[in-house]
Amino acid sequence: MARGGGPPRQLRRASASHAPTRAADPLPACGTRSARAYVYARATMPRLSEYLLPTEKQAPADAEAISHRLMVRAGLIRQLGAGMWTWLPAGWRAHQRATQIIREEIDAIGGQEMLMPVLQPSEAWKRSGRYEIEELFKLTDRKGADLVLAMTHEEAVTTHVAAAVRSYRDLPLILYHFQTKERDEPRPRAGVLRTREFVMKDSYTFDRDAAGLEERYQLHVRAYDRIFERSGLRWYRVEADVGMMGGSGAHEYMAPCPAGENEVALAPGYAANVEVASAEPQPVTLPPAPDAPEPVRTPGLTTVPDVASLLGLPEGALLKAFPVIALDEGPTAGSTGERMLLVLVRGDHRVNEIKLANALGHPFRPATAEEIERSLGPAGYIGPVGAPAEVEVLLDAAVAAVAPDGGYVTGANRADTHLRGVVPGRDFAFRTVDVRSVLAGDTVGGAPLEIEPAIEVGNIFKLGTRYSVPLGASYLDENGEQRPIWMGSYGIGPARIVAAAVEQYSDEHGISWPRELAPFAIHLVSIGKPGSAERESAEQLYETLSAGPLDVIYDDRDLGPGEKFADAELLGCPLRVTIGKRSLDSGEAEVQIRRGRAEAPGLPLTAPAAEQLQALEQLWQSLP
RNA sequence: CGGGACGUGGCGCAGCCUGGUAGCGCACUCGGUUUGGGUCCGAGAGGUCGCCGGUUCGAAUCCGGCCGUCCCGACCA
Structure with missing residues (x-):
């Protein structure tokens, strides 16, 4: 479950130099020997004086949700239109962290990553019956052909599987991708929590029968549990509504937070979306009944x-x-x-x-x-x-x-x-x-029920043959008989993981990232005039840290300490390392843990680089 | 889709009722000052007042239309 954040070690910069590192430095060789797909050598660790991190003291007037306010203030995201958001460099790093956790865990259950287009012909949507959905963006090309912007990818993936899979020997399959989804939401809200365009990890499973689907479903339960555990969120897997259309089982992964749009009913050993929750009612005393009304x-x-x-x-x-x-x-x-x-x-x-x-x-x-x-x-x-x-x-x-x-x-x-x-x-x-909505205070197995607002960060759904039948995805079994493929679909929104983490762990000073989602592990702050001895010392530590396994952002700006500390706490990296005159006197850089703003043991400035890195790495491993 | 609110430099706001040369705080630029919790002083730059039309000698201000954004609800494969 818990493992070190950041890219794998073997691809990191091999040596530290005390010469200032600039973006123009050539990257270390990378590529063919990469142990894991999609992980590249780490780029130069940024200096804040050269990095686009536009922090604000005041949140936009129309921002209400915590994550909305803080992510804008911390310079992670900016709005382009209603439900349309740009991820700025630091925000995108957090998003990429979430993405990488998901990728690793879906790969671990045998998922095969691919990529399907957002722009699609409308035929399959008409056949699946989803062309009528109001949220579906529809458009016409210059030849007059009807196109859609995909809101998920069941139609596309099923079309391909229908064409490519013939035999029971080709099954099962777990296919997935990270791709933009487009939805004409009636009401985008709360920053990045509900948008009209967002990246989703959607995986799709293809099996010979219901039993196979159940296996693939359970694999996703395991992967999802690990994903949300690693993300550091408070989360619940809850029973969900399967809807009217052919679903035979569904769960939602919910992260409790004030800005949540859903409600989860919770009791010891019980968690369900209130849409489907059941509980024993609180008792009521009735007046005596006469013989007849x-x-x-x-x-x-x-x-x-x-x-x-x-x-x-x-x-x-x-x-x-x-x-x-x-x-x-x-x-x-x-x-x-x-x-x-x-x-x-x-x-x-x-x-x-x-x-x-x-x-x-x-x-x-x-x-x-x-x-x-x-x-x-x-x-x-x-x-x-x-x-x-x-x-x-x-x-x-x-x-x-x-x-x-x-x-x-x-x-x-x-x-x-x-x-x-x-x-x-x-x-x-x-x-x-059983058709009533449960209430807080109802009981499940004798224990009182609580109801909490939560944001849906993922869902898993047994589709059955809902798409395979209309789109003709079938296979020949051992007896040469044609059978429909049994499907499941499984979604996760990395943006919601990021926003939920901000919602759950922020305080009055700003964000406090869980270790695995933090855009940077260490926020290095220098205090003192440019050219001063303490600056020199900070530069040196920056070079050391840049060569190590933890990602670092270095605040080398010519600002007062108050502004630097305020920005560091707003951005919320798990560790803050400070070097000022005080550090030179004591011989140690101050280390602060963002969560709880606790002071950690200082970092000896004269210690060998390897020891400094090891001390930080050890501290890192102990963080939530 | 129903209800409510708001659009004035990058952010937060005043000015509008009562029409007359567009202002404040922060941020930004330059010079100085300060350097362990948003320091201080001085000098600057930056705005088609959302858009279109109307009324008027004159519109940020009054009138009409449109657009945009947010909040509540409905909705959310």
Whole structure:
């Protein structure tokens, strides 16, 4: 899991020289002997006086999210338009760190890296049914051909596999790439957290059957767990909605942070997106039930809080009715498969439309006021008692699973009237479904549930034959029979890993990078006039560090110490090494650990370079 | 798509109501000063006031249209 950050050692600069290192210096030879693809010899370690790191004291007025504010202030990113962001040099280094972690771990499970185009013909998208998606950018070339900008690459990769794979002997496959994704998001937000263009690592697996898919899926679980562990994030793997289309399993990787757009439900041993979470409800005390429901006058009171307070009951003692029209035959034109269902949840609960759609197994829409009036009664006063037989009653498990110790209050299907003493089963028939949204304080296995906002940093999804069938990706099995290929797709957004790390670990001074994501390991700060002895000493240490295994950025600018320290803490490299007059007096450079701003043992200035490097490397290994 | 807000040097803001030569802080340039927590002094450079049109002798300011950006919600294969 934990390993040294930065490029492999054998490719680093071989020797240190005390002559100033300039960008024009020739790079050490690299290439054919590279142990790992895509890792090149390290370039000269930058001097801040020559590096584009435009820091700002004040964040842009329209930036709200922590990562948005800090990444702009620290000079990592700049905006070009809504949802369009440029990564500046230091920001791109962090992004590349995330990318490299992902690459190593996907390679480790047998992934084969490739590259597919963003600009694509529209045919496969029309065949897969995704051409209609609003977020899909569509364009026309000069010949009038319809093109799209890919939002993911299922269509492309499946097209290639369909053409290239013939036999069961060609399977399984894990193919992946890092490629730009384009999505016409209705609302980009929070800097780099939700953009219209971003780089995604997407991998795709191809298997002979469901069992093979399960294997490839589990390999990705392992790789993803390692990726997020190495990234240093706080993260959860949660159960996710598989959607309506042929998915048989899905997980999301969530990084809790204030700017998160999702909510995760957490209990010991349990983690789920609230979209699909289930839990035992908090108990509610019901008033005694009479032998039969009794009407109560509730003039003008159509909301749960109003009725509850009139009757002096907790909101949970009411049953909320949610009439929906199930679209049994699917949303096809002229469909006659519409039928009304009455969904009941406890008054203090809310219907979760995703869970409801999953429970129904087909789409639905809320009933219109006219439909409600026709089948049941006036909106605000509807209930299950006396509902027409053709309106099926679905009772949420939070109610159905608990033996009633009294009666509930429901609408009476008459204006200005509710019923009390309603007992499910006695007074109306029902089917049990789990369709409510869980609440903080509900329990899972007796332990209370917490709900946290989180950002989705990755997802893994069993596609099954969702794409292979329409795009004709099949193979011949041992018996010469043609079978569809079973697919999975697996995405990670490196930009979100970077932004989530900023969200999770920043403090009032700025960013505090986890070791493996930091753009530089060491921020070397010199204090003192140019030409002074302390400057000379800093230059020397810079040369030493540049030759070592850790990446360093050297603040050689002619600025006061306050500004340099402030910039260093804003940028957030894990270690800060300072050399000033004080260091010359004590014989040691000061070392500060950014996380917690703790002081580490000083670095002896007269020690041999190898010892200095070793001391820093050792400290580095101990960092989070 | 619904609701709200905002567009004035690189960043943060004032000026607009009540029309009359565009201002402040930071950053930037030059000279000096200072060098272990955003030092101080002086001199400078930099702006089609988002765009188009209208009203007016005169528009950053008033009116209309458009564009852009952000926030909340909806949406998010």
